[in-house]
Amino acid sequence: MDTLALEDRAIAWAYDGAWLRIAAHGRDGLRLRASPFAPEPARPGALLDDGTDGAAPIVTRDGATARITNGRITAEIDLQGRVRFLNADGTLLLEEKWRQRDTTSKFWTVGTKDVRMISALGLSGREFKPLPGGAARIAVRFEAKPGERLYGMGQYQQPNLDLAGCTLELAQRNSQASVPFVVSSEGYGFLWNMPAVGEAHFAANGTTWTAQAAREIDYWITAADTPAGIVRNYAAVTGTVPMMPDYALGLWQSKLRYRTQDELLAVARDYHARGIPLAVIVADFFHWPVQGDWRFDPREWPDPAAMTAELKAMGTELLVSVWPTVDPRSENYATMAEKGYLVRANRGLDVQQEFLGNTRFIDTTHPGARAFLWDTAKRNYRDQGVAMFWLDEAEPEYSAYDFDNYRYHAGPVLEIGNAYPLHYAQAFYDGLRAEGESEIVSLIRCAWAGSQRYGALVWSGDIHSSFEAMRNQLSAGLNMGMAGIPWWTTDIGGFHGGHVEDPGFHELMIRWFQWAVFTPVLRMHGHRDPITPPAEPFRDGVAQCDTGAGNELWSFGAPVFDMLRRYAALRERLRPYVAGLMRAAHETGDPLMRPMFYDHPDDPECWRLDDQYMFGPDLLVAPVTTAGQSERDVYLPAGQWRDAWTGEAVAGGCQIWCDAPLDRLPVFVRAGAAVEAAFDRID
Secondary structure, three states: OOEEEOOOOOEEOOOOOEEEEEOOOOOOEEEEEEEOOOOOOOOOOOOOOOOOOOOOOOEEEEEEEEEEEEEEEEEEEEOOOOEEEEOOOEEEEEEEEEEEOOOOOOOOEOEEEEEEOOOOOOOOEEEEEEEEOOOOEEEEEEEEEEOOEEEEEEEEOOOOOOOOOOOOEEOOOOEEEEEEEEEEOOOOEEEEOOOOOEEEEOOOOOOEEEEEEEEEEEEEEOOOOOOHHHHHHHHHHOOOOOOOOOHHHHHOOOOOOOOOOOHHHHHHHHHHHHHOOOOOEEEEEOOOOOOOOOOOOOOOOOOOOOHHHHHHHHOOOEEEEEOEEEEEEEEEHHHHHHHOEOOOOOOOOOOOEEEOOEEEEOOOOOOHHHHHHHHHHHHHHHOOOOOOEEEOOOOOOOOOHHHHHEEOOEEEEEHHHHHHHHHHHHHHHHHHHHOOOOOEEEEOOOOOHHHHHHHHHEEEOOHHHHHHHHHHHHHHHHHHHHHHOOOOOOEEEEEEEEEEHHHHHHHHHHHHHHHHHOOEEEEEEEEEEEOOOOOOOEEEOOOOOOOOOOOOOOOOOOOHHHHHHHHHHHHHHHHHHHHHHHHHHHHHOOOEEEEEHEEEEOHHHHHHOOOEEEEEEOOEEEEOOOOOOEEEEEOOOOOOEEOOOOOOEEEEEEEEEEEEOOOOOOOEEOOOOOHHHOOOOOO
């Protein structure tokens, strides 16, 4: 019996109830689905459509091998269902790892060498271990490629930019965002199109992707000649960010937390009086009476409409924090529980987070819950003049990350949990679109593949105030961009700790702020010491939240203020350049921050660098991420460059040693670029 079949836009294999199908999907892309269970309609996952647009692929059969070619990528299946992928030149990109006894099938030919994987191991390239309830534990294995470098995958708290050799949890946590798209130095991009909790192992002896519970394998692969081509192909099938509103390109001011309307307005007025443009100011969490009310407490915030109007008159937008937690005492809890709009536990009590109250999370995978959340936010915030939302706790942050204990409307968390932040952003994106908005941005603490299309500006979570944490964020931001999330930011100075009178923290704040000027969004935030406890620990039986010390530019003393103010002014002069980068991100998916190889793929040295990067095509940035450092080495790719601060011309194609005093971040401008003018008035 023949196990292979050809279709108009796909090739397929089936044997003993198991099936596999590889279909053309997008530009130079293929989608593979496989399962031992009965076929079901394809779920989109991160993909936008069914991929049927575009030129017809070439589908052929050569004896025991079926092939499909879609642009620059080809897939082959043999009679045993084994799969491999090749580029337009016939070079092997990726092949499944099989170690079986079978010697009867036609084996692959790599170059002039025949490779027959005969083994007693009984190891399969695709493995399904059935679980009670109809799902399976899934593993997909691929052969290793010596010297391969891997980038993307989202945000992990580690300094590794090249992920080869890393094991990554495919799960969402505070400060960790699993975005399972990886870009290979071998010329392909791979999307694990499954929101299941699992792991990715990029080992020297092979790559393994696992899902703790799923009903089928679903992944998408593309090929291109450059990393930029791979990222753009990916953006074409998963979506690009909206256009960032122009007002959001400047300084964002936040702290934990402004307690009252008067306090927030006083800070905004102070910025205005000092002549420092302020793009956004934040009303952080616990401005509400009870978690889940999603409205201002009128005792501290008596007139939100007047507040937003005064801010707008000063050129500042208000960003309001929204938490997905719902306290049983909330005015919305009974309705949401009745309608099934809350996350449920499989065992034990339905208390999913304990922080100033016992709460459950709203189930963002439920369309009705998303509509309810937006309708409430519209009534209480949007109709009061609020244009932007901060979607905190977006993982969601379970007090115990027992993923097997929770279930959503869309399914068990083990199967679909990683998509929670995507749907959280979707709730506000859809609501704002219905209000006529097109330039939509929501600050959010987590993301999954495709979150970018819902205006997700991801920040790196509750990180420590230290140089070590700062160094981790450099790799996190670059890998988020390579994973298709171009809007990314951090809490400048870190979130946890940082005493406003500590000279060591002052150095960290200066270095972090300098670097943040050359990131997508310049945003002050953090829980600064000394912390002030609430005047009333409880009010109306509800626990009240503390607040941190000042976190404005002037909060750290005059010398620090002078440097931060100068760099904030530089960001203002860079706005036209940043706006151009935002346009490219919207149109093509290009990240604003990108590893050196993104713009210089033919330079081997650029593939090895992990502590400097390009901010767009014309600015080379070399952050200082070590305390006490006053000089560092910088590699300049071929071409002519200028030192941004001195204007000195420097020939590229070499490593240089440059000064990095506390008031100067090493930055080089591509000679002749229009952005050079932004550095002409450094004072």
